[in-house]
Amino acid sequence: MTAPSSARSGRFGSLGPGFWFRFGSMAIIDAMALWAMYSLIDQEQWLVMAALAVGAIGLNFIYFSSKTIPLRYIAPGLVFLAVFIIYPIGYTIYLSMTNFDQANNVNKEQATASLESIKVISDDPAEFALTVYEAPDGELRFLLVDDDGATCFGEPRLKTDPPSDTTCESIPLDDPANPPDEIDGSTKLRLIDLVAVEGELLASAIDTPVGEAVVVTASTAQSGQIQRYTYDAARDVLVDNIEETECVPTDGNYVCADGRTLTPGWRIFIGADNYVDALTDQRVGGPLLRVFTWNVIFAVSVVFLQLALGLGLALTLHNVQLRGIKFYRSILILPYAIPAFISVLIWRGLMDTNFGPINNDLLAWTGYAVPWLTNGFWAKVSVILVTVWQGFPYMMLISMGALQSIPTSLIEAAKVDGANGWQTFRKVTFPMLMVIIAPLLIASFAFNFNNFINIFLLTNGGPQLLTYDVPVGETDLLITFTFSLSQNAGRFALAATFAILIFIIVALISAFSFRFTKRLERLYGNL
Amino acid sequence: MRSRYRILVGLVLAFALIAAACGDDDSAGDTTTTAAATEDTTTTTEAMEETTTTAAAETTTTEAAASDALVVWADESRSPAIIAIAPAFEEATGVAIEVVQKDFGAIRDEAIQLIPTGEGPDVFIGAHDWTGPLSDAGVVAPMNDLPAGTAGDFFDPSLTAFTLGGSLYALPFQMEGIAMWMNTTLAATTDAPATFEDLTTLCDSVLSGDQACIALPGGADAADAYHMFPFQSAFGGSIFTFDPAAGYTADTAGIDEAESIAGVDFMAGLVEAGYIPSYNYGNAQEAFQQGDALFWMTGPWARGDAETGAANSGFEFQVISIPTMEGNTPRPFFGAQGIYLSSQTTQELVAKTFIYDYLATPEVQQALYEADPRLPANKTVAEVVSSDPIVAAFTQSIANGQPMPNIPQMTGDVWDSWGAAMLQVRNGESDPTTALTAAGEQINGLIGA
Numbered sequence: 008m009t010a011p012s013s014a015r016s017g018r019f020g021s022l023g024p025g026f027w028f029r030f031g032s033m034a035i036i037d038a039m040a041l042w043a044m045y046s047l048i049d050q051e052q053w054l055v056m057a058a059l060a061v062g063a064i065g066l067n068f069i070y071f072s073s074k075t076i077p078l079r080y081i082a083p084g085l086v087f088l089a090v091f092i093i094y095p096i097g098y099t100i101y102l103s104m105t106n107f108d109q110a111n112n113v114n115k116e117q118a119t120a121s122l123e124s125i126k127v128i129s130d131d132p133a134e135f136a137l138t139v140y141e142a143p144d145g146e147l148r149f150l151l152v153d154d155d156g157a158t159c160f161g162e163p164r165l166k167t168d169p170p171s172d173t174t175c176e177s178i179p180l181d182d183p184a185n186p187p188d189e190i191d192g193s194t195k196l197r198l199i200d201l202v203a204v205e206g207e208l209l210a211s212a213i214d215t216p217v218g219e220a221v222v223v224t225a226s227t228a229q230s231g232q233i234q235r236y237t238y239d240a241a242r243d244v245l246v247d248n249i250e251e252t253e254c255v256p257t258d259g260n261y262v263c264a265d266g267r268t269l270t271p272g273w274r275i276f277i278g279a280d281n282y283v284d285a286l287t288d289q290r291v292g293g294p295l296l297r298v299f300t301w302n303v304i305f306a307v308s309v310v311f312l313q314l315a316l317g318l319g320l321a322l323t324l325h326n327v328q329l330r331g332i333k334f335y336r337s338i339l340i341l342p343y344a345i346p347a348f349i350s351v352l353i354w355r356g357l358m359d360t361n362f363g364p365i366n367n368d369l370l371a372w373t374g375y376a377v378p379w380l381t382n383g384f385w386a387k388v389s390v391i392l393v394t395v396w397q398g399f400p401y402m403m404l405i406s407m408g409a410l411q412s413i414p415t416s417l418i419e420a421a422k423v424d425g426a427n428g429w430q431t432f433r434k435v436t437f438p439m440l441m442v443i444i445a446p447l448l449i450a451s452f453a454f455n456f457n458n459f460i461n462i463f464l465l466t467n468g469g470p471q472l473l474t475y476d477v478p479v480g481e482t483d484l485l486i487t488f489t490f491s492l493s494q495n496a497g498r499f500a501l502a503a504t505f506a507i508l509i510f511i512i513v514a515l516i517s518a519f520s521f522r523f524t525k526r527l528e529r530l531y532g533n534l
Numbered sequence: 535m536r537s538r539y540r541i542l543v544g545l546v547l548a549f550a551l552i553a554a555a556c557g558d559d560d561s562a563g564d565t566t567t568t569a570a571a572t573e574d575t576t577t578t579t580e581a582m583e584e585t586t587t588t589a590a591a592e593t594t595t596t597e598a599a600a601s602d603a604l605v606v607w608a609d610e611s612r613s614p615a616i617i618a619i620a621p622a623f624e625e626a627t628g629v630a631i632e633v634v635q636k637d638f639g640a641i642r643d644e645a646i647q648l649i650p651t652g653e654g655p656d657v658f659i660g661a662h663d664w665t666g667p668l669s670d671a672g673v674v675a676p677m678n679d680l681p682a683g684t685a686g687d688f689f690d691p692s693l694t695a696f697t698l699g700g701s702l703y704a705l706p707f708q709m710e711g712i713a714m715w716m717n718t719t720l721a722a723t724t725d726a727p728a729t730f731e732d733l734t735t736l737c738d739s740v741l742s743g744d745q746a747c748i749a750l751p752g753g754a755d756a757a758d759a760y761h762m763f764p765f766q767s768a769f770g771g772s773i774f775t776f777d778p779a780a781g782y783t784a785d786t787a788g789i790d791e792a793e794s795i796a797g798v799d800f801m802a803g804l805v806e807a808g809y810i811p812s813y814n815y816g817n818a819q820e821a822f823q824q825g826d827a828l829f830w831m832t833g834p835w836a837r838g839d840a841e842t843g844a845a846n847s848g849f850e851f852q853v854i855s856i857p858t859m860e861g862n863t864p865r866p867f868f869g870a871q872g873i874y875l876s877s878q879t880t881q882e883l884v885a886k887t888f889i890y891d892y893l894a895t896p897e898v899q900q901a902l903y904e905a906d907p908r909l910p911a912n913k914t915v916a917e918v919v920s921s922d923p924i925v926a927a928f929t930q931s932i933a934n935g936q937p938m939p940n941i942p943q944m945t946g947d948v949w950d951s952w953g954a955a956m957l958q959v960r961n962g963e964s965d966p967t968t969a970l971t972a973a974g975e976q977i978n979g980l981i982g983a
Contacts, residue, residue, distance in 0.1 A: 110942065112671040113650040121672040121877045125701055126679060134681045198887075199628035205883045223679045224887040225627070232679060270942070271672025360754045361817045380755035381812075381961055471757060471954030473972035476979040478950040494643075495946030496980075497667065 033070050037063060062086075096510075102503035106259050106277050109497025115256070115273040119245065122261070122269060125235040127249055132231035133217045135159070137224075138186045139201055139208070140193035147204065148193045149213045151175065151220060151228055156183040160190060163211035166221065174214045201225045236269075245269070281504040294472075294479040294488070299512075302484045305391065306456040310448055312395045317402025318440070322432075324403075325410045336407075343400035351464040354393045355380070358465075383481035386466050390482050394461050398451070402444075409443040410436070438527075445524040452520070453513050457486045485509050603630040604884055607645070607658035609638035615901040616893075623892055629884050642667065649673040649878050656879040657889060662695035662870040665703045666942030675877040676701035677889070684894050692911035695870035695937040697781060704872030705889050706911035707902045711868035711932030712761060714856055715822060715830040715840050719849035720745070726854035730800075733857050734809055737828055746811050748804070749819075749827035753812030753960035757953025760938070761815075761831060762960075764856050764864035765801040767936070769793045773952065774943070776936055784943035784981050789952055790974025798966035800859050802959050812960050825849045831856070834908040834928045853927035855934075868932040870911060943981045951976045 040063040047056040069075045069082050105111075113121065135151035142148050142162070151159040161175025180186060188195045201208065208222045220230040236254070237246045245254040245261045254261035260272035285295075320339060324332060342350065357365050358379035366376040379389045413436060421431045462468060468480030468487045478495070479488060486509060493502035608616050613635045620631035634655065636644065642664045648654035650673065660668070668674040678701055685693060685702075692706035718724050721740055727733040737747035752758035766772075771794030775783045788794060804810045813821065815832075822830035823843025830836070844851050856864045873893055879885050892898060899912035903919065909928050910916045919925050938944075955973035958964035 109646070109667055110670040112646060112673070117650055117878065118672050121675070124675045124877060126676065127700070128678050132682065134683065198626045202627055202629055202881075202884055205881060209883055222883065223681065224890045225883060226887070226891055227681055229679050229681065270670045273672075359817070361811065361813060362820060378961070381957075382963075386755075466755070469755065469757070469954075470957065471950055473951065473954055473958075473969065473976055476976060478947050478954065478976065478980075491946070491950075495950060497646075497671075497945065 029070055033067060036066065062089075099503045099506055102500055103281050103507050104276055104278055105274050105500050106272075106280075107274050107500040107503075109499075110270045111259050111272040111274050113271055113273055118261075118271045118273040119238045121271050122236045122245060123234065123238055127233045127235050128229070129231035129233070132229050133215070133220070135215075135220060135228045135230075136184075137222060137226055137228040139196045139204075139225075140190060141196055141200075142191075142193045147196075147207065147211065148190070149175065149211075149228070150178075150186055150190065151213065151215060152180075152183045152186070156180075158183060159213075159215050161213060163213040166210055166212045168212075170212075170214050170219055172214070198225050277500075281500050282508075285501065285504050285508060294475040294477060297475075298479060298483050298485055298488050301387070301482070302456060305387075305394075305458075305482075305484065306452050308391055309394045309398065309455045309458075310452050312391070313398040313402045313451065314406075314444075314448065316395065316399040317404075318406045320399070320403045321406035321410060325407060339403060340400045342397050343404075347397065347460045347464070350397060351393060351461055354389075354396075355465055358389055380466055381470060383470050383472075386470055386482050390462060390465055393465055394455065394458060397461070398455075401451070405444055405447055406440065409440050412443065413439050442524075442527050445527055446521070449517055449520040449524070453517055456484070456513055456516075457509065458484065459486045459490065462487045463490070485512075602881065603632040604657065604881060604888060605632050605634060605655045607634050607636050607641055607655040609641070609659060610635055611906040612659055612902060615898065615905040618901060619892055619898055623888060627884060627887065629881070631888070645673055645874075645876070646671045649876050652878060654876055654878065656876050656881060656885045658874050658876070659871065660704065660874050662704070662706070662872060663938045663940050663944065664874075665696055665698045665940040666944060668874065669698055669701075669703060670942040673877055674703050675875045675879070675882070676703055677705065677875060677886075678702055679886075680705065680890060684890055687894065687896070687913055688911050689913060689916070691868065691932075691935075691937065692870045692872075694778070694781065695868070695940060696872050698940055704874045705894055706870045706872040707893070707899055708906075708908045709868055709870045709911050709932065710833045710835060710908040711928065711935045712764065712831055712833045712856070712866045713928050713931035714748075714854050715832065715836065716852050716854050717822065717825060717828050717849050718852050720825060720828050724852060726852075727857050729857050729861075730804070730859050733829070734804070734807070737809060741828060744826065746813070746821050746827040747809040747829065749813055749817070749821045749830045750810050751813060751815040751818045751832060752953070752956055753810075754814040754817055756814035757950060757957045758815065759949060759952040759956045760867055762798075762801060762956050764831070764866045765859065766794050766797040767865035768859045768862040769796040769800070770862075771795070771797050772936070773948075774939055774941070776939075778936070781937075782939045782941045782944075784941050787948075787974045787977035787981070789955070789977070790971045795966050795970055797859070798956070798959055798970060802966050805960060805962065810960070812962075819843075823847065834924065835906075837907065837924060853924045853931075855927065855931040863934050866932060866935045867938045868935040869938050871908075872911070945980070947980050948977050951980065 040059055044056050044059055044063075047053075047059065066082060069078045133153060135153050138150040138152075140148040140150060147163060148160065149163050153159075158178050158180055159175040160178045164171065164174065178190065186195065196204075202225075208225075212219045212221045213228070214220075215230060218230045219232075220228045221232055223229050233248060235247065235249055237248060238244075239246055243256060245256075246252075247254060247263060250263070250265060252264040254263040254267075254269055256262075258277075259275040261269040263269065324336060329335065357363050360366060360376065360378055360381050363379070365379070370376050377385055379385050417435055417439075418431055421435050426434065462482055462484055466480065466482045468483035468491065470482075471478050471480050478491070483491075485505065489502045489505040489509065492498050492505065606616055613633050616631065617633050620633070624630050638659075638661075641658055641660055645654055645658055645660070645668065654673070665674075669676075680702060688706055689709070692709050693702060695709075696702055696704040696706060716726065721736060723736075727736055734747070741747060751761045763773075766789070771791060772788040773782075774788055775785055777783070801810065805812075811817075811821075818827070818830055818832065819836065819839055821827035823839060823846070825843070825847035830840070840851055843849075856866065858864070873889055875882075875885055875889060893902075894912075896912060896914040899910065899915045900918065903910045903912075903915050907919075907925070909925060909932070910919060916925075916929070920929075951973045955964075955969035958969045959966050
């Protein structure tokens, strides 16, 4: 670095501890990046490697040029943004444009190899104990011994070579169950040596009097194997050796001339088909409206009730002079402090229809037990109740903070003007509060719109409805519905499509709401 | 692997950058900086450690594929049995066995996700009803070359359970199915009721108050068609067409057929008469453990729970076959668990040697049985443990059974739909005909029939 003239840069140029810290950190980052690039080259991931290289060079520039000091503070955020926001969204969009599902999970090479690995065994296969020998010339020799002790010793050929006349010959052995260490100058290979020639063994076949025999395990060989499918790379077709037909790659699967579609298939890019399906196919489109409606009802009522309860408590704690107010405040925050994974499961136990404490007490008092989680209506009430219970402390906290910031002079002025308590709240306190908490309400709405954890842990979307073409539950939100699409039916690409659609819905609602709060701010913000 | 990479690299970069930015700060010695710097160091070290391991693994893959460890995924109870034979296998073959312990339920999905990336196991444990999804996803290799002699050591139903489209996909090691756990103290007899009439008479004579006659999972808030299948099957019902030789055919859903409905009607009668309360699995277990249920219809996996309950509440129990229903023998579902081979293994010979020559031996089968005693799939082990009355009772019960469907069409959606219909019957919200017809329609839509 050349010494710049300004005092600030001069200090950096003086190679103080700050510089050395930066230098050390960047050295580590560069080392990591170089190593990662090296591995990526190994895996032939050129695009990722290029992106990493550009990123690393950019970072070095940012942290060592004196012209980019503000960027130094933003760069970590940008990296997080790229890795945790942009990349997942981009990848989800990509997935939603593929045919990725349970039966289209691998790539074409893997699917082909998988089909090629299917072997049909004839009704009466011959099985042999296999011992492998190494001849003085380094070639392998197989010794096959069948159940009757008949032997067959010879040199294997490649599976791909045409079968010849019997290439192995019967040799006399004293004890066929324990082959000798040496036959005709060939030495027996131990199991441990076979591992090193695994590829060779698997590619080998030996012709016996009962036909071609191939290696199964390190100590067994078998005849009578027929490979069901063979891939013809030149013509890009899969030949079915049993049915004697050909299967042509069609939309991510081999489809045979006799109409069979073979699985596994592979992933292909199909463009916007999933979006069209999601919006028009009655099988998924049918329940969508119902789920969406309940989703909105759930999110709105949860936010509204949380706010009502939280604000009510905040006003009470703000206005009423109580002893031990800190104690009450701490107690009230507990529901928010307990992780959902624990509290929701406890609620599930409490609401158990048969042995739950709530129902036990209800039964004792009223003689009526509420089917909390088993009845559609009550399940909805339950998830709303539990979510409100969980989130009201948050609303209470922010309301208390916001109440502190409202100047008391305004409230006094309202009193002087003759407003009663409700009027003061309605016309002064509440509008001013909304300026502060409206954006948080929107965030809370977006969160509860996708409140996967509570639904999943409490009802798992149930009780299920049987009235649609796909299983959907009374309490299913869009996000849990999407989850079961991927989880229960393995329709990953369609689930990705729904994830994108939900993202768009939430983004639209949020954008609209933020415009609304801007208006609030204009109205009240400058008071 | 690839995405993990990117996130890892990103994380390290980001943390280091935060530290670097702080390093520029005037207050270079204050607490924030120290905290950030410490964080930076730990993250970097951790990340480097993790990546080093990966790097080492990669190097070995490219240089000497054969000396790679064979990666086996197993659940916590079966891992020790596999770890136990690892030294002998390594000594013989020079290949180490690396057992990765997984939650049993997670193995299926993780195998489907990871095997195509090359990060998955070579060999893994799984249930037979995963066969369809796993083979559809292209992550398992068939084992049709399992030597006939070895296959002969296993009960045919356990092999059929893993057979799909004529290919065998796993080496079985255990089976399981449901029967009835009976509280003999409460019953004041050890005579097993032979028919449901006997059973209800027994319940009428000995039970009082809140005590349950049959604690049967699948009620309350948890759909569970599996446990109620004996009722449905007794009168000839099934989910899809089943043929003992060819397995299942996903033609149409069978649950809305007259035979199925007759069975569920029979069960609904018992529900209505109060013999079967609307319990989920947890309720049923609790009721039996407290000594408040005369019968508990479930599988051999509940043995530990039943024994604990019996010890705590002071009762004796036995296992009996499910009684006949109006002269019809119930056919409970049975399941099998076995060892799958990854289609992407780079060491096919070693993996097959491990499965066929090591895991299939009676000694290892015995160890796998002891790790989580259900019902052995291996004939030799079955003989050894046949003196156990509980094993004998379950074996007898599932002798009449049929395997759970292993076809890919039997998705979670189908189970959900079916379970929902049964749940409505259990909760008295719907009658069998309405519920099963609706579910049948839904399932036919799902399988595209």
